[in-house]
Amino acid sequence: MQKAERFLAACRREPVDRTPVWFMRQAGRYQPEYRAIRENHSILEIISSAELSAEVTLLPVTQLGVDAAIIFADILPPLVPMGMDLEFAAGEGPVMHNPLRDRASIEALRGFDPAKHLKSTLDAISIVRRQLNDEVALIGFAGGPFTLASYAIEGGSSRNYQHTKALMYGDEPTWNLLMEKLATMTIDYLKAQIQAGAQCVQVFDSWAGSLAPDDYRRYVLPATKRIFDEVNAEGVPTILFGTNTAGMLDLVAEADTSVVGVDWRIPLDRGWDLVGHDRAVQGNLDPLVLFAPRNEIETRVNAILELADGRPGHIFNLGHGILPQTPVENVQAVVEMVHNYQFEGSLE
Numbered sequence: 001m002q003k004a005e006r007f008l009a010a011c012r013r014e015p016v017d018r019t020p021v022w023f024m025r026q027a028g029r030y031q032p033e034y035r036a037i038r039e040n041h042s043i044l045e046i047i048s049s050a051e052l053s054a055e056v057t058l059l060p061v062t063q064l065g066v067d068a069a070i071i072f073a074d075i076l077p078p079l080v081p082m083g084m085d086l087e088f089a090a091g092e093g094p095v096m097h098n099p100l101r102d103r104a105s106i107e108a109l110r111g112f113d114p115a116k117h118l119k120s121t122l123d124a125i126s127i128v129r130r131q132l133n134d135e136v137a138l139i140g141f142a143g144g145p146f147t148l149a150s151y152a153i154e155g156g157s158s159r160n161y162q163h164t165k166a167l168m169y170g171d172e173p174t175w176n177l178l179m180e181k182l183a184t185m186t187i188d189y190l191k192a193q194i195q196a197g198a199q200c201v202q203v204f205d206s207w208a209g210s211l212a213p214d215d216y217r218r219y220v221l222p223a224t225k226r227i228f229d230e231v232n233a234e235g236v237p238t239i240l241f242g243t244n245t246a247g248m249l250d251l252v253a254e255a256d257t258s259v260v261g262v263d264w265r266i267p268l269d270r271g272w273d274l275v276g277h278d279r280a281v282q283g284n285l286d287p288l289v290l291f292a293p294r295n296e297i298e299t300r301v302n303a304i305l306e307l308a309d310g311r312p313g314h315i316f317n318l319g320h321g322i323l324p325q326t327p328v329e330n331v332q333a334v335v336e337m338v339h340n341y342q343f344e345g346s347l348e
């Protein structure tokens with residue numbers, strides 16, 4: 001089975017010859033080749049060059065042997081044409097110099113036209129798709145509504161989401177207006193990525209798990225459902241990812257996606273029970289396990305595969321992104337472990 005076919009079949013819960021595997025943040029600072037490119041180019045420079053984005057996207061494909069590539073981009077650049085003043089400050093992560101704190105600033109957000117504002121990412125998708133030659137699948141992505149709102153309102157990364165939740169609880173109509181604007185951007189962006197050649201799209205609502213389940217249902221799920229209802233019309237598999245969602249995976253699964261991301265804070269089988277067996281799941285190794293000795297890594301990789309139990313519809317991944325200091329050899333080893341794993345009773 002080709003890697004691309006294996007990944008896409010698993011998204012659709014069709015049988016596969018081996019469990020497909022890829023990693024969130026598989027292109028990044030843990031790779032010497034990426035660090036070398038970053039010495040000469042800022043992250044926004046890479047993203048605004050189709051050639052550089054394509055090159056960075058392909059680094060882990062050859063280095064790791066993963067079943068899917070994810071286009072090198074970021075969830076935040078689409079907010080720039082909408083009116084946000086984004087900077088990736090060295091050592092600080094993303095900074096928005098004009099955080100949204102009132103209704104007027106949210107009303108003033110402009111529309112987003114992917115073909116005009118992020119043509120480099122769409123072109124990068126076409127280049128990578130051609131180079132992958134249908135051997136490895138290509139995933140597109142966008143940010144989820146809560147996570148995007150949190151960066152736009154806090155002005156950067158946050159521990160408690162104080163301003164975000166204050167707006168959400170204090171002015172629901174304004175919050176809903178922001179959710180609507182972000183969902184519209186995400187729908188247009190993901191559709192454009194699919195038309196450019198993405199064979200699957202993932203929505204990163206990484207911080208949605210900071211919400212109480214009832215608040216997720218009330219404030220975030222409606223926009224999330226709308227995103228997938230509209231994107232599903234394009235006919236490619238979709239993934240919804242979040243962290244700290246163990247207490248609300250049943251709600252996350254209310255959005256009509258092919259695959260639901262599960263992090264390491266719940267055993268994979270219990271997570272899958274909550275998601276429902278009519279859906280595929282993706283996960284769920286703790287990224288910190290990649291710093292353990294090889295035999296410990298193998299024990300934990302095998303434990304996850306045992307919990308998946310050979311059921312169709314498991315995509316192996318971490319529960320969150322690869323960290324900058326991660327040893328490359330350990331990431332490579334995980335791909336081999338997943339691909340070599342033999343399920344009990346399998347025919348081989």
Ligand code: CP3
Binds near residue numbers: 070
């Ligand atoms: O997964 C991949 O390989 C594709 C590329 C990708 C990036 N960002 C490149 C990037 C993806 C999928 C993202 C998504 C993203 N970006 C998320 C959601 C996923 C998650 O991690 O929860 C979020 C919250 C962002 C916003 C963002 N971008 C932050 C918080 C940071 C700084 C954090 C850090 O690691 O320094 C970025 C910068 C960024 N985007 C990097 C990469 C590889 C950091 C590397 C660098 O500075 O060169």
